[in-house]
Structure formats: C-alpha cells, structure tokens
Amino acid sequence: MNTVELDGAAISDEQLLQQVVAHDASALQQLYLRHANAVYALANYILRDNAIAEELTQEIFLTVWNKAEQYRAEHARFRTWLLSITRYRAIDQLRQKRRRIQPSLSLDDTSIAEEQAPITEPIDTQRELHLLLRHLPPEQRLAIELCYFEGYTHEEIAAYLHIPLGTLKSRILLGLKKLREIMKEGK
Template identity: 45%
Template sequence: MADRGRQYLLMADEDLMALVESEDSGAFAGLYDRHVRAAYSLAYRMMGDRQAAEDLAQEAFLEVWRAARSYRADRGSVRTWILSIVHNRGIDQLRSSASRRRTQDKVEAVAVTTQPSEAFAETWRNSQRVQVREALKVLPPEQLKVLELAYFSGYTHLEIAELLDLPLGTVKGRMRLGLKKIRGYFEDRGMAVPG
C-alpha cells in the first residue's frame, strides 16, 4: 500500500484526476495533499476567517470528488480548476452572508433612529453604490470579470491571470479598459467618479 501512495506522488495532476473519476480515494488524497494549502490560502483571503476558510476548502474538495468528471484539461490546469471551485463557492457564501446582513441592516434601520448627518452619509454611500452598479453594466463580460476579481474579491493581477488562464498583459489590459469605460460612463453623465 505504501508503494501505491508513493506512486500517487509521482503522478501528474491530470492522471490523478482520471483516477478520481473512477472513485480512487488514494488519488483523491494525493490531489488533496498537493493542493489543499493553495485552496485554504484562497479561501482565507476571501473569507477573512480561519474556520470559514477551512470549511470552504473542505466543501470545495468535496465538490472536486463529486464533480471529477466535469474537469476538462483543455480549459486549464487541475490547480486552476480546484481554485475556481473554491472561488465560486466562496463568492456564493459571501453573497449569501451579504444578503443576510442587508436584511439585518434594514431591520435595524427601521428600529433605530439615526442622526440626520448619519442618515445623509448613508444615503450618499447608497447612491454611489447604485451608480457604480449601473456603470458596471456597460462593461463587456471579460472586463467585468477581471474587475470583480480584483476589486471585490481582492485578487492580484498575477492571481487573476492564473485563475482565468490568461496572460498577465491581457488581465492588465482588460482592467485598464474596464476602468476607462467606467470613468467615461461617469464623465458622460457629468458625475464625479466615486472614490
């Protein structure tokens, strides 16, 4: 059995995935050992909490086990695929918790009377958020994806390039064009670009 474990260490990720498809738990353990640190690191950057990051990484690897047949080598490396599962599940969790927070904020806003200056500041922030959301709608999907990963998920240019399997220059170019379009959106409407 120890020989089999050593054999997994020497195998390429794609070969391990083929074995995971046929429910080889040793191959899965090999993939897990190889990629759990990167998955946890990404999960921690997204969630900002150790326990939440551990839970997210575990959920992602369960998905790897269940969805091994959906991996396509022509779309990217196994590592990129695993990290995209972590990212997508993390985004889902963040959206869900943000939705719960918004509901809680609405309930608290009704219950608590705020000072006029606080109410004005909150109204101003909300209107800026709406303006930014409207501006994002004018972007092509490839530029929107890069900006979302950078500004809402906190990825670096290099991490985005790896995650999307794109050259670094392409990521930077899409980001520059997307920001230019957003700036143009605000300037065309005579509005200040929210800071």
C-alpha cells in the same frame, strides 16, 4: 505540473484525478495533500474567516470527488480548475452572507447608525484602508487588493480571474469611486 513518485513512476494531478473518477480515495488524498493549503489560502483571502475557509476547503474536495469527470485537461491545468472552483464558491459564500444580513438592516434603526458612524479621522494606515475595503462588493475588493496590495498587473489579474481586461478595469474604477464616496461621507 505536480507529480508524485509511486513505485518509481511519477503521477501527475491529471492522472490522480482520473483515479478519483474511478473512486480511488487514496488519489483524492494525494490531491488534497498537494493542494489543500492553496485552496484554504484563497478561500480565507476572499472570505476573511478561518472557520468558513476551512469548511469551504472540505467542500471543494468533496466537489472534486463528486465531479472529477467534469474536469477537462485541454481547458486548464488541474490546479487552475481547482482554484477557479474555490474562487467562485467563496464569492458565492459572500453573496449568501450579504443576502442574510441585508434584509435585517433598516435605515430607521438608530443602533445600526450609531455602530456605523462615519469615519472622521484621516486614513493613514493600511488596516483602516482594509476596513474600508470591506464595504465594497467582493469582486471590486478582490480586484483592488490584487492590484494595489499584491502588486499584480491588470493583465495578470484579468487572466487569474478569467475575466476580460475591461471588466477588471471597471471593477477597480468602480471600487475606487465607492471608496472615495465612503471617505467623503466620513469628512
């Protein structure tokens, strides 16, 4: 549990959050100092965009300020709650971005077809594989990256993402299947 010494007394995240409920800006500042790096890192990992991740980090702490009373200590630790909000918001950002891009795409547009020519060379580097992963839905990409690149077990990932183990396995399986299809199209 994260605590800070103030006047000889340790203050936990949960205690600071109670002060935030009472609109104590210095308590929010302490929570920001403790957790902003983790929020930013998770947002940037999902979004792959420094500027948007930084903006989302600010929005997350604004949400903490406005909705601190919704936190329930009996359900999760503060950091878990905070990172869950971050994960959901980052995935929402990706979905919104995808919705803005998709309507402008046309199958008849030859310039787009030329830009997205199939990959004909063998995939021999992690960089190329990461580029292919960007074609997957965010949920599938995140599951595959946590499993194969970060080395987490299926159980750990399911617990972290707060989803059933079967759902996680389906995401990984569907993501791998889609990657195979993308690679076959390129041959």
